[in-house]
Amino acid sequence: MAATQAEADIHLDGVSKRFGDMTAVDDLTMSIPRGSFFAMLGPSGCGKTTTLRMIGGFEDPSEGKVFLGGSEVTQLPPYKRDVNTVFQSYALFPHLSVERNVAFGLERKKVGKAEALKRANEALELVQLGHLGKRKPAQLSGGQQQRVALARALVNRPRALLLDEPLGALDLRLRKQLQIELKRIQQDVGITFVHVTHDQEEAMSMADTIAVMNGGRIEQAGSATELYERPRTAFVANFLGISNLIEAKVTGDQRVATHDGVALHAPECAGLIGDVQIGVRPEKITLILDGEPVPDGSNVLRGKILVAAFLGVSIQYVIQAAGGEELTVFAQNTDGTEAFGAGREVQLVWKPEHTFVVQRG
Numbered sequence: 001m002a003a004t005q006a007e008a009d010i011h012l013d014g015v016s017k018r019f020g021d022m023t024a025v026d027d028l029t030m031s032i033p034r035g036s037f038f039a040m041l042g043p044s045g046c047g048k049t050t051t052l053r054m055i056g057g058f059e060d061p062s063e064g065k066v067f068l069g070g071s072e073v074t075q076l077p078p079y080k081r082d083v084n085t086v087f088q089s090y091a092l093f094p095h096l097s098v099e100r101n102v103a104f105g106l107e108r109k110k111v112g113k114a115e116a117l118k119r120a121n122e123a124l125e126l127v128q129l130g131h132l133g134k135r136k137p138a139q140l141s142g143g144q145q146q147r148v149a150l151a152r153a154l155v156n157r158p159r160a161l162l163l164d165e166p167l168g169a170l171d172l173r174l175r176k177q178l179q180i181e182l183k184r185i186q187q188d189v190g191i192t193f194v195h196v197t198h199d200q201e202e203a204m205s206m207a208d209t210i211a212v213m214n215g216g217r218i219e220q221a222g223s224a225t226e227l228y229e230r231p232r233t234a235f236v237a238n239f240l241g242i243s244n245l246i247e248a249k250v251t252g253d254q255r256v257a258t259h260d261g262v263a264l265h266a267p268e269c270a271g272l273i274g275d276v277q278i279g280v281r282p283e284k285i286t287l288i289l290d291g292e293p294v295p296d297g298s299n300v301l302r303g304k305i306l307v308a309a310f311l312g313v314s315i316q317y318v319i320q321a322a323g324g325e326e327l328t329v330f331a332q333n334t335d336g337t338e339a340f341g342a343g344r345e346v347q348l349v350w351k352p353e354h355t356f357v358v359q360r361g
């Protein structure tokens, strides 16, 4: 991953967590750079929350060490770690005003009341709730309450903020709005955010670095673009969108994979030999009617349109390729785009550099 251990704000070294004979997190080593927005993404049960809880100090690792800012904290309780956690349920005190909710932690740390309220209102400004400090939590919407929880977690300027599906309880429209706001807030405060989610779009829209987890391990970590354009495993390829994976064989020429007798150029095949799976994202494919010319150097598969669905910004096609697989194509609905109906014979055409290669299995 990007940061070395020395530069890392948060570093896990060979961390495992077992519950009885069940391994929730399996020998995880990772570094989260200072000031980055880091997302842990994966399906339910893959170990994201357990990892976050070990960083926060709510769970003891069965093995391995946790470092914050270069110092080992494995044995420290949560309140002695310079990190705050925002959970899906915001747990505000109903009888306290919004500003007192935010100031509460500071007052307990013996910051004077006036100073605590001043800082609470600064934190509320940050989440754009500066005007609602006198209200009670019940007088706010769900999204506003979650922002109060965020202000409360930011008010003492921790080294890092740990966010455990913080938007999970909100409806889709509000979630999208808060995703953008969270990113803005992270940029403004510049502290490290570690965000747990099972929503790939959420992770991709916010994080500088995403670690895709599966079965207690990190399958692949990188920027959203890297993971989307260059997935290394079928799991990552499928989790981050439609992969159009097809079976192929790399033989003599190592930059060519053969599928159903058709040679497909794939620069990533260099150095590989034998059976592979290759994929291409749906929006990278252009449809050209059978018999019409295709650009030189393109990869081409033939197929027949099974379904054409109009989605507004794009048209989604499901196509039966000559080799039998069903592939998906998104065509932008721009001026001059010709829509094809079901039953048409087409060529699926894409550039070799848009072909990715994943390990089998």
Ligand code: ATP
Binding pocket: 019, 022, 023, 024, 042, 043, 044, 045, 046, 047, 048, 049, 050, 051, 198
């Ligand atoms: P979700 O998105 O559903 O929260 P997750 O990826 O965050 O999932 P974890 O909550 O970390 O997953 O759980 C990982 C595995 O560990 C799961 O199989 C879960 O059932 C198990 N697990 C978590 N906490 C405990 C516990 N306290 N006791 C026993 N098993 C647990």
